[in-house]
Amino acid sequence: MSEPVAYLSGRFVPLSQAQIGCWDSGFVFGATVTDFCRTVRGQLFDFSAHAQRLCRDAHSIGIPFTETSQDLSEIATSLLNQNGLLSRKDSDSFEWAIITFATPGPISFYTAHLENRPISRPTLGMHCFPLPFDRYCPILQHGADLVAIGPIEPFGEIPGGLINPMVKHRSRLHWWLADQKLRTLPERLPHSLAILQTTTGHLTETAIATVAFVIDQTLTIPPSNMILDGIMLQHVRSLAQECGIPICERPIHAEECRNRVQEALLVGTAFGIAGVSRLLGTPLPHPGPITTRLMRAWTDRIGLDMRQQILDAAPRS
Template identity: 40%
Template structure:
């Protein structure tokens, strides 16, 4: 078969025929729990961690998950095995796993909802999307604060309207900028694609874990800091203290780790940061060693 496969409700199907009903809660309500993993050398990276987080978030969001870990792992491995054959030389995959409460019965005049929807799709890792992270450094634009929510910010889900608006506003400020939100008290939290880290007095510092996504790449970066002897801490990162940050970093599934070259604060003032900084270079090398590939070269060619 020369077309990619997808996994939907227990079956592997051609990607082009996979479809959800228009009354699925994931479509009409945005009620979707999601995970995004990637491959290195065509093997899923930290899949056990991604799977454990997916289980946790489904439970937190009252989305039933009937498939076993073994079933999910078998489906993921088969998708990767098949779909990597369609990649160009040097290509890698990202694997999206998603779950919804399923169809909403009242749209059809029925009382019962469900059954729940479970799916997996892959797409080629978009090296071009992140290439400038490695050639020019990242530009961030502070565009506002996280909204009040009944849903914990640690849960990874598929309601993306907030980020759609935030990144649109960031691009209006600077076409190459990525939005970063604050916590309402003026401290940095995260972006649409990455956790944020600052280097403060030699310590790699993350916002408090209860205020941000529980990122797998953030976990890996914390572990790499420990192996390198680089101190790691959690603390507020106020935007009025940008001058105290010797480096600002992003860490995310698609690109692993990147350095920030510029932050545009609210009001339009730019804060330039050293790029590429020494901690970033050290962590990038450690990521490459762990993954068994030259991460930067994957994006820059």
């Protein structure tokens, strides 16, 4: 089997050569915007929306790459074609993840002494890999067990809202620390996920998905100044409207999880919609009735039951 191909700054290269230098600002500062997209039955799904967000995020933090969202779509299609992915016959049980990222590029004073200095321009990369069904299977099978972690010390919270939560970036140290803390808990389960909690006790999101809550039969979502307003979350909003489910956006305090939250759901590109079976130690119906309605509406919209696809293809845990 030949080596997979990736895209890096204008060229398709073998995956092993898709590397950024130690002088790249994406490595030095973590100044990277990113996107995760997937195929549906082997075809790019909703990639235009993902590409438009990446372009918006890049320019909002000063990464002036010149490619348009249409350019990114063409690169993604070519990437899948060059890897022979669009011609696979097993797309009902096998999907692909596509990662796109952009950085401001090399830091000039890191490379000033080099004879062959890298070109000072933004770095744009894209690669793909099999969607890891086994990663999501425990969550879909058993329902997510959400454990509140935070605030992460000594970082606390970033002051002054310096990083817009609507920008999908690669500064993931807080998630790494939350996961390390979760691993130390004796009650951790294979389907446990950390949900970050602010210094005021409000819940935000997980590393892999947004969390929505059902309170008084209303789909309640943390406001966009606290979470990533993801592409899949936008779909869920429109699904709720089509289903006649009331929607509310407001901060959710951890105390509400004990007696007010009727059900909760995870919303993410990789798996669509997943139920939550336990929220901060409180058992919840999995999936609850509103979650089930949204799951069915999502299946009808895209013509694929993502949950069942993953459960059928991945080993049970």
